[in-house]
Amino acid sequence: MSTPSSAGTRPHSTISFKDRAHDRLNDAKVQRAMRNFNLAGARTRGMLDMENLEDIRTSAAAIRDRSLEMLDVWLERFEKEATRRGVTVHWAETHEDANRIIVDIARANDVKKVIKSKSMVSEESHLNGALESAGMKVVETDLGEYIVQLAGETPSHIIAPAIHKSREDVGDLFHEHHKTPRKTDPAELTMEARKFLREHFLSADMGITGGNFLIADTGSLVLVTNEGNGRMTTTMPRIHVAITGIEKVLGTMEDLSCILRLLTRSATGQPISNYITINTGPKAEGDADGPEQMHVVIVDAGRARLLGTDMQEALRCIRCGACMNHCPVYQNIGGHAYGWVYPGPIGSVLTPNYIGLEKALDLPNAATLCNQCGVVCPVKIPLPDLMRKLREKQLDRGLRPWKERAAIRMWAWAAQRPAMYALLTRIAARVGRTAGGADRTIHKLPGNGWTEGRDLPAPSGKTFRELYASRTRK
Amino acid sequence: MSARDRILSRIRAARGGASAITEIERARVDSTIRAHALGERPATNWEVLPRFRELCIRMASTYDEVATQADVPEAVARYLREKSLPLQAVAWPSIAKLDWTATGITVEGRPARGDDLVGITGTHLGVAETGTLMLLSGNETYAATSLLPETHIAIVPASRIVATMEDAWARTRDEIGELPRAVNFVSGPSRTADIEGILQIGAHGPFRVHVIVTTAE
Numbered sequence: 001m002s003t004p005s006s007a008g009t010r011p012h013s014t015i016s017f018k019d020r021a022h023d024r025l026n027d028a029k030v031q032r033a034m035r036n037f038n039l040a041g042a043r044t045r046g047m048l049d050m051e052n053l054e055d056i057r058t059s060a061a062a063i064r065d066r067s068l069e070m071l072d073v074w075l076e077r078f079e080k081e082a083t084r085r086g087v088t089v090h091w092a093e094t095h096e097d098a099n100r101i102i103v104d105i106a107r108a109n110d111v112k113k114v115i116k117s118k119s120m121v122s123e124e125s126h127l128n129g130a131l132e133s134a135g136m137k138v139v140e141t142d143l144g145e146y147i148v149q150l151a152g153e154t155p156s157h158i159i160a161p162a163i164h165k166s167r168e169d170v171g172d173l174f175h176e177h178h179k180t181p182r183k184t185d186p187a188e189l190t191m192e193a194r195k196f197l198r199e200h201f202l203s204a205d206m207g208i209t210g211g212n213f214l215i216a217d218t219g220s221l222v223l224v225t226n227e228g229n230g231r232m233t234t235t236m237p238r239i240h241v242a243i244t245g246i247e248k249v250l251g252t253m254e255d256l257s258c259i260l261r262l263l264t265r266s267a268t269g270q271p272i273s274n275y276i277t278i279n280t281g282p283k284a285e286g287d288a289d290g291p292e293q294m295h296v297v298i299v300d301a302g303r304a305r306l307l308g309t310d311m312q313e314a315l316r317c318i319r320c321g322a323c324m325n326h327c328p329v330y331q332n333i334g335g336h337a338y339g340w341v342y343p344g345p346i347g348s349v350l351t352p353n354y355i356g357l358e359k360a361l362d363l364p365n366a367a368t369l370c371n372q373c374g375v376v377c378p379v380k381i382p383l384p385d386l387m388r389k390l391r392e393k394q395l396d397r398g399l400r401p402w403k404e405r406a407a408i409r410m411w412a413w414a415a416q417r418p419a420m421y422a423l424l425t426r427i428a429a430r431v432g433r434t435a436g437g438a439d440r441t442i443h444k445l446p447g448n449g450w451t452e453g454r455d456l457p458a459p460s461g462k463t464f465r466e467l468y469a470s471r472t473r474k
Numbered sequence: 475m476s477a478r479d480r481i482l483s484r485i486r487a488a489r490g491g492a493s494a495i496t497e498i499e500r501a502r503v504d505s506t507i508r509a510h511a512l513g514e515r516p517a518t519n520w521e522v523l524p525r526f527r528e529l530c531i532r533m534a535s536t537y538d539e540v541a542t543q544a545d546v547p548e549a550v551a552r553y554l555r556e557k558s559l560p561l562q563a564v565a566w567p568s569i570a571k572l573d574w575t576a577t578g579i580t581v582e583g584r585p586a587r588g589d590d591l592v593g594i595t596g597t598h599l600g601v602a603e604t605g606t607l608m609l610l611s612g613n614e615t616y617a618a619t620s621l622l623p624e625t626h627i628a629i630v631p632a633s634r635i636v637a638t639m640e641d642a643w644a645r646t647r648d649e650i651g652e653l654p655r656a657v658n659f660v661s662g663p664s665r666t667a668d669i670e671g672i673l674q675i676g677a678h679g680p681f682r683v684h685v686i687v688t689t690a691e
Binding site for chain 1: 476477478480481482483484485486488489490491495499500502503504506507510511512513514515516517529532533585588603604606611612613614616617618621638639640643653654655656657658659660661662663664665666667668669670671672674676677678679680
């Protein structure tokens with residue numbers, strides 16, 4: 001079940017969400033880990049000092065929309081400013097192109113060891129595998145990413161990658177890989193990771209980071225971290241390569257300041273993350289530290305396809321994780337059930353759009369549309385609406401199972417005939433009440449597994465329309 | 475056609491723009507940038523120095539106030555002795571040149587190495603809203619001094635504490651124009667909660683951040 005291979009599988013083929021979710025629901029370790037997980041509470045407390053939160057969210061959404069509406073012009077401006085400051089800007093149409101560009105930079109500079117700070121885009125492209133195939137050693141430095149890397153798995157949350165691991169799991173991994181006495185105290189484990197990773201920071205030739213944002217005005221790259229590994233990765237090695245998506249550009253530092261207030265509070269409840277690192281070009285004349293080369297790889301890989309469509313709002317995402325932290329489905333199954341890089345509601349929207357609607361059929365349906373995600377999203381992405389639109393697209397393209405399509409057609413037929421609809425619902429309500437028996441509960445639905453783990457409260461015997469009619473008469 | 479041009483034209487096609495970026499569009503982006511418009515901000519109904527102190531402490535920094543730079547060596551010595559930390563530090567040259575003779579602390583004005591335990595820096599600006607230090611890299615303002623040592627001590631003149639990050643950017647543009655290689659906003663010690671969501675202080679950066687404000691400067 002939760003063996004490294006199954007937890008880490010990330011098929012580009014079809015994602016079987018149902019099977020994966022089923023496995024996680026029956027996995028005691030995943031269930032225990034998810035009970036410990038409460039970033040939603042931290043967000044609520046973190047927002048208390050912002051009385052005008054709604055106005056700030058509106059402002060942040062407008063800032064993101066402004067970038068997306070003229071994305072090519074903003075990117076061109078970023079490129080111009082970054083280039084002027086000595087950054088080499090690369091463009092990758094696909095994940096494979098991105099990997100090839102980065103492997104080429106590493107080869108050209110005789111790189112042996114690469115340290116990485118968190119990058120979800122590099123998870124999309126399997127960059128670590130590409131670098132390792134080229135003979136380089138790659139070390140993740142975000143503590144959660146490092147744990148997941150040692151385990152041979154993938155992150156289960158975008159900001160808490162190893163949330164599915166217990167301290168005992170981490171103790172076993174460190175004992176095995178560091179050849180040190182086994183420990184399970186989180187403080188001691190963190191210290192041990194610091195010691196081992198410090199060696200890597202000081203000896204690596206190349207640092208790879210993601211990019212939370214690109215700033216068009218100044219040609220800068222913005223990294224948001226709590227551990228300081230983003231700073232380390234961009235300060236110590238002689239080459240820095242950042243990999244990020246085309247949608248991550250902001251206009252100015254004022255835009256950034258506005259967005260940061262929401263990003264850090266939405267993610268962990270902090271008024272600000274411990275380190276906001278803004279890099280503008282490589283080491284300057286006379287600088288004591290910093291890399292000799294700075295590269296930024298801007299990746300499309302399916303993103304431009306969303307522009308100008310009813311999915312464009314998904315590109316506002318600033319990767320805070322609040323939608324998954326508040327999702328009742330995510331809270332019960334964890335991130336691996338979603339089968340690709342981005343879990344939770346935003347994953348249910350991005351994954352079908354990036355890898356193909358037909359490869360992730362369950363994901364837009366893996367939600368109750370309760371709109372918790374829509375309410376907390378700092379940039380007001382209407383996630384339930386987007387999931388509903390994806391469901392409609394699945395139906396339009398004939399991607400739903402025939403039984404479901406037939407059932408919807410039958411319902412539509414009946415719903416367009418009010419008298420017929422009233423009759424059918426009356427029959428169903430009466431039959432349901434009889435089936436409920438003395439305890440008014442249906443214990444077994446025919447031909448359906450739904451009642452295997454729970455009971456269905458029986459209908460009262462009257463339809464809504466009957467009750468409504470009797471009340472308006474009174 | 476390069477990958478760059480293909481990506482940009484894919485974006486243009488999606489937004490239904492003309493075949494190439496026009497000068498009018500470039501001018502629109504340029505004027506948006508020049509306006510440096512502020513997004514909606516939370517109320518700043520607090521005084522700058524008390525807020526800075528409160529938020530430094532909330533972000534798990536420790537905090538002290540002295541009158542002027544001349545009082546800094548003694549305050550540093552007091553802090554290091556209280557915490558039983560080594561009486562040996564690396565510092566930015568502007569700090570190393572203070573008079574440390576009476577304190578018994580050895581202060582070297584050089585970039586930090588991996589094994590230095592205490593690093594002392596100045597601060598470009600303080601941000602009151604979040605208890606944040608804004609540090610700029612440079613010839614004599616080494617980035618690693620606030621990063622590699624286990625303890626980071628930062629000296630902040632009270633006159634250089636601004637209310638918000640937006641204010642910090644406006645003032646930085648006025649004072650220095652172009653950004654240096656690295657701008658680091660530091661708010662308290664390094665932390666992680668990656669093992670079972672339990673907060674640990676001191677992941678990769680310093681375990682301790684001690685802020686000393688010089689109130690008369």
